[in-house]
Amino acid sequence: MTEARTLAKSNPFLGLWTLFDKDLKGWYKNYATLFIALTQPVVWLALYGKAIDYGTIFMSGSFNIPGVNLSKQMLDSLAKQFIQTTFGTSDYFSFLTAGMLAFIVLFGASFSGVTLVFERRGGFLSKVITTPVSRSVIVSSKVLSGVIKSLVQAAILLLVGVLLGMQLSHISVLGLLETFIALSLLAIGLSSIFMMTALRTTNWQLQLAIMNFISLPLLFASNALFPVKFMPTWMQFIASLNPMSYAADATRQQLLGSPGMVNLQADFAFLGVFAIVFLVIGSILSTRFLSR
Numbered sequence: 001m002t003e004a005r006t007l008a009k010s011n012p013f014l015g016l017w018t019l020f021d022k023d024l025k026g027w028y029k030n031y032a033t034l035f036i037a038l039t040q041p042v043v044w045l046a047l048y049g050k051a052i053d054y055g056t057i058f059m060s061g062s063f064n065i066p067g068v069n070l071s072k073q074m075l076d077s078l079a080k081q082f083i084q085t086t087f088g089t090s091d092y093f094s095f096l097t098a099g100m101l102a103f104i105v106l107f108g109a110s111f112s113g114v115t116l117v118f119e120r121r122g123g124f125l126s127k128v129i130t131t132p133v134s135r136s137v138i139v140s141s142k143v144l145s146g147v148i149k150s151l152v153q154a155a156i157l158l159l160v161g162v163l164l165g166m167q168l169s170h171i172s173v174l175g176l177l178e179t180f181i182a183l184s185l186l187a188i189g190l191s192s193i194f195m196m197t198a199l200r201t202t203n204w205q206l207q208l209a210i211m212n213f214i215s216l217p218l219l220f221a222s223n224a225l226f227p228v229k230f231m232p233t234w235m236q237f238i239a240s241l242n243p244m245s246y247a248a249d250a251t252r253q254q255l256l257g258s259p260g261m262v263n264l265q266a267d268f269a270f271l272g273v274f275a276i277v278f279l280v281i282g283s284i285l286s287t288r289f290l291s292r
Contacts, residue, residue, distance in 0.1 A: 015133035015134070015137045016144070018133075018141075019137065020144050023115065023142065024145050024148060024149075027149060040104075040107075042160050044100060044103075044104070044157070045096075045100065045157060045160050046160070046164065086227065087227060088256070088258035088259050089252070089258050090167055093161075094165075094167045095252065095256070096225065097161035097164075097166045099225055099252070100224065101154045101158060102224050103219055103225075104157050105150040105153075105154055105190065106186075106218060106219060108154075108187070109147075109187050109194060110190070110211045110215050111146070111149075111194075112142050112143060112146035112194045112198075114198070114207050116142055116198040117198050117201060120202055135286045135290040136283035138290065139283060140279075143188060143191040143282070146187060146190075146191035146194075147188055147191060150183070151180060151187065154183050170257035175255055178250070181268075182246075182250040182251060182267065182268060183251070185275040186271055186274070188278075189243055189271070189277075189278045189279070193214070193282075194210075195282050196285055197211075197214075199285060218244050219244065221238045222239055222242045222245040223245045223249065224248045228245065243270065243271060246266075246274075247267075249261050249262065250271070
């Protein structure tokens with residue numbers, strides 16, 4: 001035991017990798033869960049995204065003003081002007097797809113805490129806590145696996161979005177890289193938050209309730225689905241403090257060339273501080289409150 005503790009202290013990444021690998025294998029070897037996780041982005045974009053694609057509504061002629069007969073050319077012109085002015089891109093579907101990348105990261109990160117609750121109920125956490133691995137490493141491994149799961153889902157969602165008609169004119173290798181860096185920072189911060197909510201609880205139903213309680217306000221009080229300018233003033237202030245807004249903003253600037261609510265450097269600065277602060281807080285709290 002003394003040698004094991006010495007090894008754990010001299011090589012803390014060994015415990016991190018072991019727990020991370022175990023958590024990730026439990027995810028991709030559970031085929032039912034993996035299938036749902038990988039097909040969920042398809043369902044969201046195919047059903048929700050295309051159902052409210054404002055550009056399609058305009059250009060198909062479904063949008064009519066009573067008493068006014070508009071030609072197809074006039075409808076096309078009005079549609080392009082409306083979409084470009086409102087969403088900063090040529091179609092709402094592209095705007096939504098970029099914002100949905102932040103949402104799918106939020107959804108994936110929110111389950112980090114749930115897995116900890118089930119491991120506590122199943123007795124695995126009690127065994128891990130008795131090993132030389134520090135409790136902060138336990139939390140960090142969960143955060144890291146949550147990041148990887150979220151990024152896999154985000155990559156699938158982006159691919160599906162492109163296949164369904166997301167514009168490609170501004171997409172570049174550098175833009176994709178910076179997009180996934182921004183999403184990684186968002187996932188680190190969010191996973192840390194959801195891990196903190198699960199440090200003491202053994203009730204998975206309570207954890208799911210907390211997950212929804214946090215996730216829905218984060219989603220709707222952000223620019224993931226609609227521009228901030230459509231929101232009332234008090235909600236615009238909340239959106240300006242919401243990390244989801246900065247991740248979606250950075251994604252749209254990189255993938256769509258859209259004008260941002262702030263510059264790209266400010267997006268990354270906010271997300272970087274968000275990720276570091278909550279990862280550190282989560283690690284500190286885990287050493288004090290993580291129990292069997």
